[in-house]
Amino acid sequence: MAEHAAIVGAGVIGAAWAARFVLHGIDVKISDPSPHAERIMGEVLDNARAAWAGLGLPEPVEGTITFCDSIAGAVTGAMHVQESAPEDPDIKISILEAIAAACPPDTVIASSTSGIKPSVLQPSIVNRERMLVGHPFNPVYLLPLVEVCGGDLTSSEAIETAMATYSSISMKPLHVRVEIDAFIADRLLEAVWREALWLVNDGVATTEEIDDSIRYGFGLRWAQMGLFETYRIAGGEGGMGHFIAQFGPTLSWPYSKLMDTPDLTNELVDTIEQQSDEQSGMHTIRELEGIRDRNLVAFLRALESAEWGAGATLKEQRGRLG
Amino acid sequence: MAEHAAIVGAGVIGAAWAARFVLHGIDVKISDPSPHAERIMGEVLDNARAAWAGLGLPEPVEGTITFCDSIAGAVTGAMHVQESAPEDPDIKISILEAIAAACPPDTVIASSTSGIKPSVLQPSIVNRERMLVGHPFNPVYLLPLVEVCGGDLTSSEAIETAMATYSSISMKPLHVRVEIDAFIADRLLEAVWREALWLVNDGVATTEEIDDSIRYGFGLRWAQMGLFETYRIAGGEGGMGHFIAQFGPTLSWPYSKLMDTPDLTNELVDTIEQQSDEQSGMHTIRELEGIRDRNLVAFLRALESAEWGAGATLKEQRGRLG
Numbered sequence: 001m002a003e004h005a006a007i008v009g010a011g012v013i014g015a016a017w018a019a020r021f022v023l024h025g026i027d028v029k030i031s032d033p034s035p036h037a038e039r040i041m042g043e044v045l046d047n048a049r050a051a052w053a054g055l056g057l058p059e060p061v062e063g064t065i066t067f068c069d070s071i072a073g074a075v076t077g078a079m080h081v082q083e084s085a086p087e088d089p090d091i092k093i094s095i096l097e098a099i100a101a102a103c104p105p106d107t108v109i110a111s112s113t114s115g116i117k118p119s120v121l122q123p124s125i126v127n128r129e130r131m132l133v134g135h136p137f138n139p140v141y142l143l144p145l146v147e148v149c150g151g152d153l154t155s156s157e158a159i160e161t162a163m164a165t166y167s168s169i170s171m172k173p174l175h176v177r178v179e180i181d182a183f184i185a186d187r188l189l190e191a192v193w194r195e196a197l198w199l200v201n202d203g204v205a206t207t208e209e210i211d212d213s214i215r216y217g218f219g220l221r222w223a224q225m226g227l228f229e230t231y232r233i234a235g236g237e238g239g240m241g242h243f244i245a246q247f248g249p250t251l252s253w254p255y256s257k258l259m260d261t262p263d264l265t266n267e268l269v270d271t272i273e274q275q276s277d278e279q280s281g282m283h284t285i286r287e288l289e290g291i292r293d294r295n296l297v298a299f300l301r302a303l304e305s306a307e308w309g310a311g312a313t314l315k316e317q318r319g320r321l322g
Numbered sequence: 323m324a325e326h327a328a329i330v331g332a333g334v335i336g337a338a339w340a341a342r343f344v345l346h347g348i349d350v351k352i353s354d355p356s357p358h359a360e361r362i363m364g365e366v367l368d369n370a371r372a373a374w375a376g377l378g379l380p381e382p383v384e385g386t387i388t389f390c391d392s393i394a395g396a397v398t399g400a401m402h403v404q405e406s407a408p409e410d411p412d413i414k415i416s417i418l419e420a421i422a423a424a425c426p427p428d429t430v431i432a433s434s435t436s437g438i439k440p441s442v443l444q445p446s447i448v449n450r451e452r453m454l455v456g457h458p459f460n461p462v463y464l465l466p467l468v469e470v471c472g473g474d475l476t477s478s479e480a481i482e483t484a485m486a487t488y489s490s491i492s493m494k495p496l497h498v499r500v501e502i503d504a505f506i507a508d509r510l511l512e513a514v515w516r517e518a519l520w521l522v523n524d525g526v527a528t529t530e531e532i533d534d535s536i537r538y539g540f541g542l543r544w545a546q547m548g549l550f551e552t553y554r555i556a557g558g559e560g561g562m563g564h565f566i567a568q569f570g571p572t573l574s575w576p577y578s579k580l581m582d583t584p585d586l587t588n589e590l591v592d593t594i595e596q597q598s599d600e601q602s603g604m605h606t607i608r609e610l611e612g613i614r615d616r617n618l619v620a621f622l623r624a625l626e627s628a629e630w631g632a633g634a635t636l637k638e639q640r641g642r643l644g
Contacts, residue, residue, distance in 0.1 A: 011558070012556070012558050086568070087568060137539040137540060137543075138543075138555075138556050143538070143539050143540075143542060143543075144538045144539075145534070145535065145538035145539035147535065172534070172538040174531060174534055174535055174538070176526075176527070177526070177527075178524070178525065178526040178527075180526055184521060184526070184527050184531065184532060184535040185535040185536065185539050185540060187517050187521065188514045188517055188518065188532075188535070188536065189540060190517075191513035191514055191516065191517040192510045192513055192514055192549060193549065194513065195509050195510055195512075195513040196510065196549055196550070199506060199509065202500070203500065204498075204499070204500040204502055204506070205498070205499075205500075205506050207550035207551075208550075209496060209506065210506060210510075210548065210549060210550060211547060211548025211549060211550050211551050212467070212494070212496055212548065213467065213469065213496060213506040213507040213510070213548075214507065214510065214544050214548035214549060215544065215545060215546055215547060215548045215631045215632060216465070216466045216467035216494040216496070216631065216632050216635065217459040217465050217466075217467030217507055218459060218465075218507060218510075218511060219541070219544035219545040219546075219548060220465060220545045220618055220621055220622075220632060221459075221460075221465075221614070221618075222536050222537065222541035222544055222545065223537060223541040223542045223544065223545035223617075223621065224537055224541075224613075224614065224617040224618075224621075225533060225537060225610075225614060226532065226533025226534065226535075226536035226537045226541060227514060227515065227518055227532060227533060227536060228518070228529035228530075228532060228533050228594070228597075228598055228601070229529075229533050229598075229601065229602055229610070230614075232598050232602065232607070232610070233460075233607055233610050233611055233614060234334070234460050235607075236333070236334050236607065239595070239598070239607060240594055240595045240598040240599075241591065241595050244586065244591050244594065244595075246408070246409065264566065269563065269566050272550070272562055272566065273561070273562045273563050273566075275550075276550055276551075276554050276561070276562040277562075279550070279551065280551055280554060285554070285555055285557075285558065285561060288547075288551070288554065288555050289555055291546075291628065291630060292543070292546065292547060292552075292555060294628060295545075295546040295624065295625065295628055295630060296542055296543075296546075298621075298624030298625075298627070298628070299542055299545065299546075299620075299621055299624060300542075301624075302617065302620030302621060302623075302624055303617065303620075305620070306613065306616060306617055306620070308613060308617060309537045309538065310537060310538050310542060313538065
């Protein structure tokens with residue numbers, strides 16, 4: 001069919017969206033003012049193809065990629081628009097207005113924002129009931145999760161259409177039923193990020209020690225079960241009730257640093273950058289991406305064998321493509 | 323040698339400590355007043371043996387397990403004591419006093435507490451300079467991380483000895499250099515737990531939706547790289563500096579629920595239990611343990627192939643045992 005997906009803003013996130021669509025046989029048209037956009041797209045597509053092969057999926061019949069000089073050029077006739085512009089409400093709103101003015105009236109317009117409510121973004125655009133948030137996770141071509149959140153003015157049809165579109169490119173759409181800032185996953189991430197900043201700020205732990213405290217321990221649990229399911233098991237035969245009875249009271253202890261946010265002084269930012277360089281400056285970002293992707297591929301294949309969690313999504317993908 | 327490790331308190335955590343020692347050829351003596359202790363030990367050891375086989379490690383020459391009627395019986399002559407009593411300072415202090423009175427004067431006494439500072443636990447025990455925290459992560463026989471934290475009165479020799487003991491049973495000891503409540507990992511976990519409770523309390527998301535938001539997305543990243551390393555990559559070619567410049571300002575946005583703790587009302591606890599039952603009530607806790615362990619084994623083997631993170635610890639283990 002002649003319909004295509006439009007990618008507006010093609011940095012690391014937008015390019016990975018494009019790669020996911022293309023590998024599922026869907027043509028994409030891209031609008032991005034950066035002189036680096038074509039190069040980034042090529043690099044991300046290389047990563048995505050390597051991941052696809054690593055997953056052992058059938059040889060893809062790839063869609064085409066067309067770079068357009070304008071937003072209108074990319075979104076005219078699109079069956080889905082994914083906006084991945086910088087995380088600034090004013091910038092996003094002006095781009096969304098331009099998208100809405102040029103694309104078909106019932107085409108879903110999804111923003112990749114990780115924190116801004118769709119109700120903030122949608123009021124001034126044409127046919128605003130088809131605007132919503134579709135928040136993905138880096139690397140978008142490998143991680144299945146996308147949070148779908150409508151605003152006050154979003155129609156239920158738009159939500160359903162977006163969920164179906166994301167399912168068709170082998171994602172796990174999670175409908176965020178109540179509109180809140182930062183949706184679900186990023187609220188959890190923000191909470192951790194704040195606390196981690198305090199630990200660095202106060203000299204308690206380095207970035208590497210904090211990362212190690214995650215990846216040698218609870219991170220390995222979370223990759224398959226998340227938070228509550230892990231605690232259900234930790235409660236032993238008593239399950240969740242026993243767990244909460246045992247550990248719930250510690251919640252009221254004065255871990256006061258959890259309640260506040262450190263100032264991002266130049267000194268703190270310098271400290272983080274320096275520690276991060278010491279931790280992994282021996283690898284380029286490109287090498288780290290490769291390591292990350294190969295590990296993710298191995299995890300997803302392991303989970304597929306177990307027919308569990310994100311592996312179930314991969315299994316569905318294989319079935320649909322096979 | 324005649325020396326053994328003493329396990330005081332053998333619930334899910336203590337029994338898994340015992341399994342880790344025994345599978346590394348070290349005899350253990352256990353003290354636990356529960357009538358269920360021997361049964362739990364048997365079940366946990368079965369799980370640990372299955373995990374060991376799953377990791378493809380050489381057939382273990384197992385140490386012996388002896389149940390003792392008293393704390394003194396278990397700790398007399400011990401080369402290391404691991405206390406895993408209920409998470410209550412008064413209970414732990416009285417048990418630690420009994421341990422210290424009976425075990426050799428220079429034997430390290432480690433508490434498995436997930437949050438209580440060693441300075442709170444150690445003042446009243448004999449030879450208190452050898453007391454410290456060795457905080458493990460469930461399942462202890464599979465996850466390598468153990469946080470080692472000394473109190474005001476702990477000697478550096480005790481820290482070094484504990485680190486060496488944990489390394490000898492193929493763990494990744496992380497020295498928590500600054501003593502704080504909840505150490506490092508559990509401060510991060512507490513932050514997430516609070517926010518997750520708000521999301522359930524406010525009806526934003528169910529326990530399953532929250533778990534899915536982790537295990538289909540960032541959880542898969544954290545299992546291998548943790549928080550900062552992931553963001554280093556997310557910053558693209560600009561690395562950490564670019565990432566903080568881009569997303570740092572959102573920290574000051576009013577995500578106010580992060581700053582407070584919901585009351586653990588009966589209603590909230592009931593809601594969590596009910597949602598957790600709907601999510602995974604079709605599996606027994608035992609089945610969930612099996613699924614978790616098989617997934618962890620697969621992740622660790624994948625990471626070992628990549629010579630990365632927790633896989634590096636497994637590789638060392640294989641080298642030491644091989």
